[in-house]
Amino acid sequence: MNIGQVSKQSGISSKMIRYYEKIGLLDAAKRASSGYRVYSDQDLKTLNFIRHARDLGFSSEQMKELLSLWKNTERQxxxxxxxxxxxxxxxxxxxxxxxxxxxxxxxxxxxxxxxxxxxxxxxxxxxxxxxxxx
Incomplete structure (x- = not known):
């Protein structure tokens, strides 16, 4: 998926997706040979998680912690x-x-x-x- 497609599916603007990449909430997207960002289904799941956490009022730092816990299957x-x-x-x-x-x-x-x-x-x-x- 390109950034426009993932933006539409996640409800997060392309600008915010690039920002989330910049601050480390979202892993840097893979790049197509053309240089365009390419997003996976897992990236979309992560963006949906971020959107839901943001909707609940969590800060960027809290979202980083939540994402880390979400990805860690050994978490408590x-x-x-x-x-x-x-x-x-x-x-x-x-x-x-x-x-x-x-x-x-x-x-x-x-x-x-x-x-x-x-x-x-x-x-x-x-x-x-x-x-x-x-």
């Missing part, structure tokens, strides 16, 4: 679980941060008249960098 599931539990904590922290932002913005929106006046609590609170909750 405890390693995979530990990495996953750490990632879950990061996601929970992000959720808490996002919820706090929603709460602060909702508070600002509740105090904005939303009329023809120029005065706007939302802009004032963004300017100040603080939103006091009532």
């Amino acid at each position: 599931s405890a390693e995979v679980k530990q990495l996953t539990l750490q990632h879950i904590q990061v996601l929970n922290d992000k959720i808490a941060q996002l919820q706090a932002m929603v709460n602060l913005l909702q508070h600002s929106a509740n105090h904005c008249f939303g009329n023809e006046q120029a005065d706007c609590a939302i802009l004032k609170n963004i300017e100040l960098g603080v939103v006091e909750e009532s």
